[in-house]
Amino acid sequence: MLSVGILAVALAAAGCSKNTGEDTNSGETTKAETQTATLAENSDGPAPEVSGAKKGGTVTLYTSGDFEHLDPQQNYVVPSQTTGSNLLYRTLTQYRENGDGKLEVVGDLATNTGEESNGGKTWKYTLKDGLKYEDGSAITAQDVAYGIARSFSPDLPNGPHYIQQWLAGSADYNAKYKGPYNGGAKVPPNVQVPDAKTIIFNFPEAHADTPFAMALPTASPVPPARDTKIQYDNRPFSSGPYKIQTYNRTQKMVLVRNENWDPKTDPIRHDYPDQYVVDFTRTAEQASELLISDAGAAQTALTFQDMTIPASVYPKAVAQAKDRILTGPTQYVWQINFNTQRVTDLKLRQALNYAIDRQGLLKVWGSYAGEPGSTLLSPTTSGYEKYNAYDGGPTGNIEKAKELLGNKTVKLTYAYRNTERNQAIAAFLRSSLKPAGVDLTIQPVDEDQYYTVIGKKNNQFDMYMYGWGSDWPGAGTVIPPLWDGKRITPEGNNNTAYLNDPKTNEEIVRILGLSDLTEADKAWGALDKDIMTRLAPTIPVIYDKQTTLYGSKIGGIYLSKPYGNSGLNNLYVK
Missing domain, CATH: 3.40.190.10 (Periplasmic binding protein-like II)
Incomplete structure (x- = not known):
């Protein structure tokens, strides 16, 4: 029967606001709290008008690299x-x-x-x-x-x-x-x-x-x-308000209005800007400096993708553009996954969990762009339970790690997305883990190929950073795709730790069969802790916060909860 308006699924909501510059770790954010995502009674278009919005102008998205896939x-x-x-x-x-x-x-x-x-x-x-x-x-x-x-x-x-x-x-x-x-x-x-x-x-x-x-x-x-x-990645056929005019991979993509899109059929999207330009050539520092200066085309631009404000520029951004920084917690957890097919020694995985310097790593990442993490589930996800299975303190416990390793030196290969931020993270990991006896070789992977490469079961890396958040409200879209060994395929894997543990697999099936969502949430939280305590297939390091810097003539910007990113559907040029 018609289920419209009946189903309500628990959602941990991330509060967001503009950054006030009063805190080097975060802006004024509301405490994460459980809300509900409901099925709407009315799906009619057009979308409600955005106050003050008008048509015209160009919005530019600054990114540090091309999209991995545009094929839907x-x-x-x-x-x-x-x-x-x-x-x-x-x-x-x-x-x-x-x-x-x-x-x-x-x-x-x-x-x-x-x-x-x-x-x-x-x-x-x-x-x-x-x-x-x-x-x-x-x-x-x-x-x-x-x-x-x-x-x-x-x-x-x-x-x-x-x-x-x-x-x-x-x-x-x-x-x-x-x-x-x-x-x-x-x-x-x-x-x-x-x-x-x-x-x-x-x-x-x-x-x-x-x-x-x-x-x-x-x-x-x-x-x-x-x-x-x-090849559909290069030119998906538009059914939305914009279509691709030109797409020069790794350089620039230009979107213009799709004149055959009918807003009367669409309850969520607008087509206020004349066009969107996606610039794939800017470094994070270049983009931030342009937006801080707020001149010319930068007045109608914003940072996008892995283009967070670099730590070196952040104080200047707060001093000169604090009213143009959108920030807030998202549902994503950044973790350093072990390829458990290659890193089979549990003590080694536990040792690195103890050795990790989360405080130092977060400074390199950008202290305003996250908080130290220790769990598989984000605090913004229903089912989250706070714990730290390998508490080495804020800067790590090198002696405990050396003890677990028997004071031996181990050689590992770490793959990273070839961006400024991830280059710095890789260098930090190599130096900070060395005292524990870890000889870390770091290897870059092109940004627009990274998830494709590490998603191959036969990849030749031991460790890599991976970010994941719920696809829709609830932990059932976090634990199963990431940790169910039965879902591992030759390519396109989300379980990039390649964990295939029978007990975990069976528990996932059991929880997915529960009809009581409250009971399921508790079970996901317990499984989160069990996976880390018993198997240590990853090192959770950061609970993500989205931080977007934008120009003074950008209107309609907000932090999208399902995407953990700046929503684009309401943007307009002032």
């Missing part, structure tokens, strides 16, 4: 997902938020958040009237099914895997069906498309959180005639 079925990194889902393409459902603390799931392409039947195993979606691509052709239910179908392909291994696994009833989702390439069907198993407006999902098991999964870019439509397979 491979898009799983926050900046590219924000850009895609806010500007380029639409999904069956999406989040409605305006920076006011409220979070709703609404029908985006669909008329509502889904019609549930068969005990939660069957979900029906009906598309709205008047939906068009950038060329004016109609968006159909067949195109949504095709988009999901192509996500099964081994050629497109990255991106979220929830919908594929649910349809297959297995973590090994493409064992029998490998998508539409090489003669496969254009509609995946357990999906029905009775007409151009209707798509029905028949899952082998009940999934009450289907409306949330359908907000992921997996559920974006792709017209088969426009599918260029692995």
Whole structure:
């Protein structure tokens, strides 16, 4: 039956505000507290007008490197997902938020958040009237099914895997069906498309959180005639308010209005700026200096992606532009994962957990951009339990680490995203872990290839930093994708520690089967602690805070809770 307005899922909300400059560790932030994300009764467009907004002008996003994937079925990194889902393409459902603390799931392409039947195993979606691509052709239910179908392909291994696994009833989702390439069907198993407006999902098991999964870019439509397979990253076909005019990889992308996007069908997006320019060439220091000066094009620009204000520039930013710093905690935890296929010695993993100097690491990271972390779950996620299984103090316990290592020297290889910030982190880890007896070789990986490279099961690295936050409210989108060994595949892994522990795998299955969300939250928190205490497959180091510096003529900016990033859907030029 229709479930609209009934389902409410616990969400740990991150408070946000502008930075006042009164605290080197954070701005004025509200304490994280549990809220609810609800399914909206009304999914009609257009989106509410933003006070003071007007059309015109160019918004520039400064980033330190290109997007890893813009193909919606491979898009799983926050900046590219924000850009895609806010500007380029639409999904069956999406989040409605305006920076006011409220979070709703609404029908985006669909008329509502889904019609549930068969005990939660069957979900029906009906598309709205008047939906068009950038060329004016109609968006159909067949195109949504095709988009999901192509996500099964081994050629497109990255991106979220929830919908594929649910349809297959297995973590090994493409064992029998490998998508539409090489003669496969254009509609995946357990999906029905009775007409151009209707798509029905028949899952082998009940999934009450289907409306949330359908907000992921997996559920974006792709017209088969426009599918260029692995090259689709370079030119996804627009169903949103903007389309790609030019895209010079590693240099610049220009988005202009999609004149065939109808705001009357869209409950969340606007098209206020004439265009968006994504500049991939700036260093964090260059971008920050431009924005602090607030001259010319920088007046309508903002930092984006891994472009946080460098620690060396932050005091100047606070002194001269404190009213233009948006900051707040997000749902993300930064952790240093061990490749447990290679780093098999538990004592070694425990030793490095004791040795880690979180205080020093955070200074390099940017003390305003996070807080020391010690758990798998973020404090903003329901189920979080505060603990520290290897408390070496704020700067680490080298002697305890040496004791666990038997005063031996070990050689390890650490891979890092080749950005300024991560270069500094890698150098800090190499020097700070050396007294414990760790000879760390550091190796850069191109920023636009990093998650693809470490997501390969046969990667040749021992350690790497990994950031993860919940895909939708609750720990069930943190622990299973990161720590379920049954989900490990040759490529596109989120479990980049490659942990495959039978006890953990079994407990994940048990918790996912619980109908009582309060009981499930407690169980996730307990499993978090068990994984760290018993297995130490990672070193949690930072609870993330998003920090965005923006120009004085940027309006409509806010911190997006589901994306942990600056929302783009309400931006305008003053």
